[in-house]
Structures are given as structure tokens and as C-alpha cells.
Amino acid sequence: MPADVTVRPATPEDRPAVERLWLMFRHDLSEFRGVLPTAGGGFRADRVVHAFTAPGWAPYLLACGGHPAGFAFVRGLDGPVRVLNSFFVVRGARRRGVGVRAAREVLTRHPGPWEIAYQHDNPAAVRFWPRVAEDLAGDAWTREVRPVPGRPELPPDLWISLTVPPA
Template sequence: MTETSVETMSADVRVRPASAEDRPAVERLWLMFRHDMSEYQGGLPAADGTFRSERVEAAFTAPGWAPYLLTRGDHLAGFAFVRGLDGPVRVFNSFLVVRGARRGKVGLRAAVEVLRRHPGRWEIPFQRGNAGAVAFWHRVAEDSAPGGWSCAERAVPGRPELPPDLWLSFTVGR
């Protein structure tokens, strides 16, 4: 891929709040996200082929949460869920860039845009065993708070059988 096409690919990524009308599309994207995460968390779908979806419900209805859709041109490219908007620390709860839109800084551009929409203290959890996520989120932190971020291990609540997650912490200015 040439440098020009990489720039073009990332330049047309858009982030917008997901509306109630977008929820069916977000629910389908959620299945892709949970499928990807099952590699690291061991979750299997229910008999009807779905995964637990409490976070989708919370993203659309719970105080302090916000769902976003990521688009590239006229196509869906992923979603982001943020929680903690009503408290002192915002958390990137869930983030997906569909495989066809990965690379070319599409995810980086989208993640940084979500962070900038909510200045303040941020935390981002992800699985240590997911090498792509480790590199990606470290890049997001460095782009958002150059030299001003930290990373620590924390146990996964209610899941003692899983290895600890990594949590990035930093502040995004206005």
C-alpha cells in the first residue's frame, strides 16, 4: 500500500455518536467483537449464536456511557463504547475496528477522536496476550499523552481464571 493510499484510508474515517436507530448494526458489530475477544477470554456463544451483550445495553441506556460508530466512507468500520463519563475517569470499555478496515491508522485515528471528545483522565484495559492490542493501545496513549501515560496489571473482575488485563492511564487535554 502506498503512503498516499494509507493517508486516504485513515482520512475518511469518521466517528459519530450511535443513535437508537443504529443499535441493530452495533449489535451485529458486537458479535464480531466478542468473537475476536473469545480468543483471549475463552467465551463461547450461547446456543442461539449470540454472546453476552450487557455492555451493548449499558452503552445505549446507562448513565455515563456513550456508544460511537466508526465509519469509513459509506461503510461501517467499527464501534467504541465509553463509560465513566459521569465520573472522574473515563474508560474505553469496548473498541472494534472490523478486519477490512484495520491498518492504515484507521483505528488510531478513531480512538484518538473518541478520546478528544471527552477530555480528562482516561483508562484503557486490554489483554496482555493480544499483541496487536498491546502495540495499538500503547500507540494511542503515546499519541494522546506523549510520555505522560502509565501501564499496570489488574485482575479481571469476577474472572480469576484469566490472566490480569493491562490498563493504560493518562490524561487527555482540551
Template structure:
């Protein structure tokens, strides 16, 4: 079976920056964020993934084509967080997202958390399926937590499981 999630290196950064814009554009629908005047979105998480030792950036690929991204944080903590995860629309519904999450979590075994928004029906179904596939029907939990510094937003949904 081919690998979809590849640990990103400096030469992958331009592709990840472009994918990040697509990801943040998709997320703006649920978080009510507009781009900065130059057309970019905040990218502190992407920058951290390339410099912070507790982070890891992954480039998702189908062959040579970039198909998405995954940013992991908490590698130096007891619980890892799949901080940002995105699959381009043209690659969705092919099982690539699930396989990529399996690959990423297998490289960093242990407890995991993933946040998403209740209003994002696709994410709700995807992350519940991922948690069930990886940890079993009874092996995961779902909680809700307020978004830090954003009392105007509904709480994030967090799924926890062990891989």
C-alpha cells in the same frame, strides 16, 4: 480529514449489534468464552451504552460502511473508560483506529483508561502507540489488574492517559 467516530443513535443499533458479535468473537480467543446457545455473546455493555447516561456508543465508519465500534463509560465519573473498542479486520492497519480514538477522547477530554490482554499482541502494540500519540512518551502509565470474577484468566493490562 474525514470523521470516523460517530455518536450512535437508536437507528445505528442494529449495525452495532452485528459489530458487537464480531468483536466478542475476536475477544473469545483471549478470554475463552463461547457463545450462548443462540449464537450470541453477552451484550450487557452494548445495552448499557444506549441507556445509561454515563455511557456513549460510537459507530466507526469509513464513508457509509460500518468499520467498528467504541463504547465509552465513566462519562459521569472522574475517569472515562474506553470499555470496548473494535475495528473490523478489513479496516485495520489504515490508521482508522488511532484517528477514531483521538476523536472519541477529544469529545470527552480528561483522564482515560483502556484495558486489554497481554496475549493480544495487536492490542498491546496498538494501545501503547495510541497512548504515546495522545499523551506523549512519558504521559501514560500501564498497570495490571485481576479480571473481576475470573480468577482463571491472567490479569488485564490497563493503560491510563489524559486527553
């Protein structure tokens, strides 16, 4: 596992880099959701806006060797359950332990109940998220199928629920 992985809260100065990483993330997900870019070549970025401005949200920037390598958006920090709203690691940093280490760091910063959604037709996510859940909660986690709110045309998501203990 690379020792040079860092996870830190993203600042307003980081937002341009996070917005570019968001485009890569949405491009990757377009394979599983059939979502095409807007006329301007981008994707809806309301989650980026929320991550940086909405109460109860927190954006994190992942770096590897000092280079931006991904992001995580957390919501629900002002409620009973935290939600890992979006999580992304660039392809050049995948399959080297970067994602597991980064996910663990983000989740352990906010001990307590968590929920994480992912698409069942994304084979990498199907392998990755149960591994993270087992790492943090042993066998004390659950997985369930839930419809995507307000999007009946999309296949349902898989949701993992777990409780992250205090450090």
C-alpha cells in the same frame, strides 16, 4: 491514512448495526479468552445495552467510506475517570490508520483522565494502545496489570492510564 473515517455518537437507529459489530468483536476476543457463544450462537451483550441506556455511557459508531467499520463504548462520563470500555475496528479496516484516528477522536471528545483495558495475550492490542497513549499524552501515561473484576479464572488485563488535554 484514509480521509473518509468518521466517528459519531451512535443513535438508537444504529443499534442493530452495533449489535452485529459486537458479535464480530466478541468473536475476535474469544481467541484470547476462550469464551464460546451462547446456545443461540451469540455472546453476552450487556455492554451494548449499557452503552445505549445507562447514565454516564456513550456509544460511538466508526465508519469508513460510509460503511460501518467499528464502535467504541465509553463509560464514566459522569465520574472523574472516563473508561474506554470496548473498542473495535473490523478486520477490513485495520492497519490503515483507521483505529488510531478513531481512538483519538473518541478520547479527545472527552478531555481529562482516561483508562483503557486490553488483554496482554492480544498482540495487536499490545502494539496499538501504547501507540495511542503516546500520540495523546507523550510519555505521560502508565500501564499496569489488574485482575478482571469478578473473573478470577481469567488472566489479568493490562490497563493504560492517561490524561487527554483539552483541544
